[in-house]
Amino acid sequence: MVAIHSFWDERKLLVFVALIIVAAGVSLLEIDAAKHGRQSVLDVAAGALFTPLQSGLTRVVDAIGTSVHDVVHSGEYAARNQALQDKVNTLAAANARLQGDAAENRDLRRLLAMKQAMAGDALVADVVGYMPEATRREVTIDRGSRDGVHRDSVVVSGDGLVGHVLSTGPHEARVLLVIDPDSNVPAYLQRSRSWGIVTGTWQHAKMKYIDQNARLQTGDIVVTGHGEIYPGGIPIGRVREIDRKDNALYQVAVLDPAVDFHSLVHVLVYTSP
Amino acid sequence: MNADLVRSAPPRVLFGPRRPVDTGAGAPPRFSMLLLVAVAAVLCQATFGHAWSLRGAHVSLLTVLVVWTGLRCGPTTGGWLGLLGGALEDALGGGGADVIGMTLVGFLSGLLSSRFFADSLTAVVAAVAGGTIVRNAVAYAVLEIAYGDRGSYHRIAHATAWEVLLNCTLAALVVLALRWWVDRR
Numbered sequence: 001m002v003a004i005h006s007f008w009d010e011r012k013l014l015v016f017v018a019l020i021i022v023a024a025g026v027s028l029l030e031i032d033a034a035k036h037g038r039q040s041v042l043d044v045a046a047g048a049l050f051t052p053l054q055s056g057l058t059r060v061v062d063a064i065g066t067s068v069h070d071v072v073h074s075g076e077y078a079a080r081n082q083a084l085q086d087k088v089n090t091l092a093a094a095n096a097r098l099q100g101d102a103a104e105n106r107d108l109r110r111l112l113a114m115k116q117a118m119a120g121d122a123l124v125a126d127v128v129g130y131m132p133e134a135t136r137r138e139v140t141i142d143r144g145s146r147d148g149v150h151r152d153s154v155v156v157s158g159d160g161l162v163g164h165v166l167s168t169g170p171h172e173a174r175v176l177l178v179i180d181p182d183s184n185v186p187a188y189l190q191r192s193r194s195w196g197i198v199t200g201t202w203q204h205a206k207m208k209y210i211d212q213n214a215r216l217q218t219g220d221i222v223v224t225g226h227g228e229i230y231p232g233g234i235p236i237g238r239v240r241e242i243d244r245k246d247n248a249l250y251q252v253a254v255l256d257p258a259v260d261f262h263s264l265v266h267v268l269v270y271t272s273p
Numbered sequence: 274m275n276a277d278l279v280r281s282a283p284p285r286v287l288f289g290p291r292r293p294v295d296t297g298a299g300a301p302p303r304f305s306m307l308l309l310v311a312v313a314a315v316l317c318q319a320t321f322g323h324a325w326s327l328r329g330a331h332v333s334l335l336t337v338l339v340v341w342t343g344l345r346c347g348p349t350t351g352g353w354l355g356l357l358g359g360a361l362e363d364a365l366g367g368g369g370a371d372v373i374g375m376t377l378v379g380f381l382s383g384l385l386s387s388r389f390f391a392d393s394l395t396a397v398v399a400a401v402a403g404g405t406i407v408r409n410a411v412a413y414a415v416l417e418i419a420y421g422d423r424g425s426y427h428r429i430a431h432a433t434a435w436e437v438l439l440n441c442t443l444a445a446l447v448v449l450a451l452r453w454w455v456d457r458r
Contacts, residue, residue, distance in 0.1 A: 012348055016380055019352040023376040026360045030369030031419040046364035050312075054320045061321065 107266045110158020114268055118156075118231060121272045123147060125155075127264045128172070137163075137180035137200060141267060144171040148271040152229045156268050160235035160258030161185065161224055165269070173269070177261055178236060179205050186225040187236055189216065189253075195225060198236050198255065205237055210251040216242045222255055231270070301346045304353070307338070311358040314338055319365045329428070330435035333405065335362065337444045339375060340404040341397060343382025344389060351386075355379025367412075369419065374411030378404040392455075394448050401444040402437050409433040 026042065033040035039047070070077070108124075115122050125147075129140035143149045145168045153165040155175045163177040176183050179200035187198045187207060194214035196207040207222055220239040226232035237255035244251045314334035322331045335358045343351025359367070359375030382400050389396035413429050 012384075015349045015352060019356050019376050019380060020373070023356050023359065023373040026356075026363065026372045027369040027415060027419075030363045030367065030372070031415075034368045035419075040364070042360060042364040046361060050316060050319075050365065054316060057316065057320050 104265065107158055111266055111268050114156055114158055118234070118270070120231065120270050121148070122268045122270045123149075125149075125173075125267050125269050127267060136182070137177040137202065137261070138166065139163075139175050139177065139261075139264060141173050141175055141269065142171065143269055144169045144173050146170045149173045149269050150271070154230055154234075154270045156234055156270070157259050157264060157266070158268075159260070160237070161230070162259055162261075162264065162267055164229055175267075178259075179203065179257055179261060185230055185236065186227040187222050188225045189214070189239070190221040190223050192216070192220070196250075196253075198222060201254070204240070205255045205257055207239075207253040207255055208250065210253060212244070212249060212251055214251060216244075216251060216253055218242065220253075222253075301350070302342075304346075304350060307342055307346075307350070307354055308357060311335060311338055311354055312361060315358060315361045315365065318362075325439075327439055328431070328435045330432040330439060332439040332443055333408075333436060334443070335359075335375065336378060336405055336408055337401055337440055337447060339379040340382045340400045340444070341447065343379045343384075344386045344397060344400060346383070347386050348380045348383025351379035351383035352376055353379070368416075370412040370415045371408070373415060374408035377411060378408050381407065392448060392452055394445060397444050397448050398441045401440050405437045405440045406433060409436065 029040045029042065033043065111124060123143060125141040125143040127139050128142045131138045139162075141149075141155070149165060149168050151165055151168060153173070155162040155164060161178050163175045163180070163183060165173045166176045167174050177200065178185060178198065179202060181200045181202065183198075183200050185198040186195070188195045189207075189210070192214050194210050194216070196210040198205050198207050210216065216239060218239050218241070222236045222239065224230040224232055224234040224236060235258040237257040239253045240256045241254040242251060243254070318331065318334055325332050339351060339355045339358060342354045355375040355378055356372065358379075359372035362371040362375065363369050382404060385396070385400055389400075409429060409432075413426065
């Protein structure tokens with residue numbers, strides 16, 4: 001007699017039913033928890049047990065992946081780094097050029113505004129040199145007698161009075177700055193209309209011969225008075241200190257020049273009053 | 274390995290004769306080892322599965338392992354591994370949809386073990402394809418029953434097709450690797 005083995009023999013059937021019942025129980029547990037928006041006991045246990053493991057695993061694999069990626073792409077990174085460095089250098093040079101252009105543009109705009117504010121013919125000149133030994137406060141400009149520049153031509157920048165021309169060549173001229181001790185400019189205080197003479201002190205300027213009764217304040221603006229050389233109304237500087245003595249005939253004011261004489265580039269030369 | 278086969282007269286089963294007994298295959302792996310690998314597989318899936326997606330489908334390491342275990346160790350071991358692995362998947366975010374399907378896959382693969390070898394590339398790949406479809410079908414049914422009509426049939430069907438491809442590729446690689454490893458020993 002041949003024994004017939006059935007596919008669904010009892011033992012397998014028992015295992016199958018048991019497994020399905022357990023699986024269904026687990027599934028219902030999970031579904032119930034999910035439907036109520038909470039975690040099941042299994043979720044909590046698995047989370048407590050495996051979340052640190054997952055965290056560590058992620059960190060380790062990320063670290064390895066990053067290292068491998070860096071090693072594999074090191075050549076590419078080096079090339080890209082070099083290209084970016086070149087680009088940075090190019091852009092930095094362009095940026096410096098643009099900043100220079102912007103500063104020049106600002107200077108020229110101020111010069112233009114000064115020219116429009118004053119009467120007379122004027123031409124733009126560039127400062128091409130300073131006195132090599134600094135024995136006098138002078139600068140050299142690139143315009144001379146052939147351009148119409150002559151002795152005592154007034155030189156201004158966009159900020160105020162620079163000085164006047166001492167001597168001219170055909171293509172250049174030397175300008176005595178207003179901060180030179182030999183410079184004497186008739187001037188008045190814009191607020192109080194008190195007159196005086198502005199002369200240089202090498203680094204700054206001072207206004208002498210101010211009436212003893214004039215009421216000065218620090219910050220007062222000093223401008224040129226109309227005279228033999230200078231037209232009126234050109235800013236010279238602001239009062240920084242006031243020296244008033246009761247037994248003196250006049251007051252003296254120390255001025256901060258309106259012009260930064262260390263960074264003169266473009267100036268305006270008046271060739272006719 | 275085929276030279277070691279002892280072709281005895283097999284008893285009859287439902288779908289035809291039993292496979293020959295593979296006397297050279299050695300002892301089946303211990304369940305604790307299989308469980309450890311299953312936990313590692315689920316952890317890998319939960320941690321890095323998002324990085325391995327292909328058109329919305331993720332490779333299921335656990336499905337491949339459970340199918341192979343069923344083929345290698347029989348329906349009881351396959352079923353238990355599927356149950357525990359599926360429960361862990363659900364605990365880590367399956368929402369109760371995975372455990373029944375995975376248990377079924379393990380058990381059904383185990384039923385095939387009486388007819389196919391676990392190192393047969395064709396058998397394993399076909400079983401993995403079938404297992405993936407069964408698991409996703411059961412998961413879809415559970416989701417629809419438990420949470421109501423979600424209208425996700427097309428999305429799941431599409432993802433299942435790609436998952437079959439991914440799982441079968443992985444299964445083929447695993448079988449080839451196991452063969453190479455056994456040959457070296």
